[in-house]
Amino acid sequence: MAFDTTDILIAEVTGDGVDEFVTAVDGILDEAALALGRPFVSERVHIRASAPDGTMLGGLVGARLQGWLYVKLLGVSEHARGRGVGAKLLAAAEDMARNDRLAGVYLDTFEFQAPRFYLREGYAEIGRLPKTGQAPQRIWYAKTFDDSGSDT
Template sequence: MTVAFEIERIDGADPALPDAVDAILDDAAAALGRPFEGLRVHLRVRDSDGNLLGGLVGAHLQRWFFVKLLAVSPEARGSGIGSLLLRKAEAIARDEGLVGIYLDTFEFQAPRFYVREGYQEIGRLPKVGDAPQRIWFAKQFNSSGSKE
């Protein structure tokens, strides 16, 4: 079967596109007997005036918790907020019976932070020119809910 199509570059002009592409992937995974859990988790930390000090955006993916975003505002860095957000995500993942957490960062961001938090490097993109390396980390839980 031949289908006529055109590839169109949108550059952020269609906010509905990411959800539509997610739906295609979700349907394909479900058809293979591996439906995505789909539960999204958002955590935020605000000061007494309501200013955002940090946050974490994650999701359940095939029994793992994926941390898509973790950030702490410049004025709150070094206060322990990043560690607290990560520990809260770990607690949620354990409580919900997930097998562990994985995430990525760039070499100029926080790889030492994740190692300090007990994460192990599981992969990286090769260094090419001045492009920063992207590094993936994971922490797998054992059956008692602690790290292995």
């Protein structure tokens, strides 16, 4: 397909076409990674924390990807915070990662959310997106495992 760069059209995708668009972009990335011998084989992870009566206390959403477990979301309901729910969710994810012989777990949080929590749980800071204007700092953390399955 021949085209001149001045002919390229750029537009935001909204509405009904978003899901199809995301699938198409994923396909482009998957194809490129496969060509480099690093296919994006991703398996989603969903972990729920519930009270004995079934009330949802919190949850973790992530994915096994490229030898790591990525935690995309970790949320604990307001009435359950400070009671160990987040630590139990994170420990369950870490156990999954160890059982799957993954390198470790990584995640990010904003400075106003839970940086102290992740440090307390043994995570090391691996990067920051600085605060600018009204946009808060975003901080990335990781916990790696050695071959024996213990933390390093």
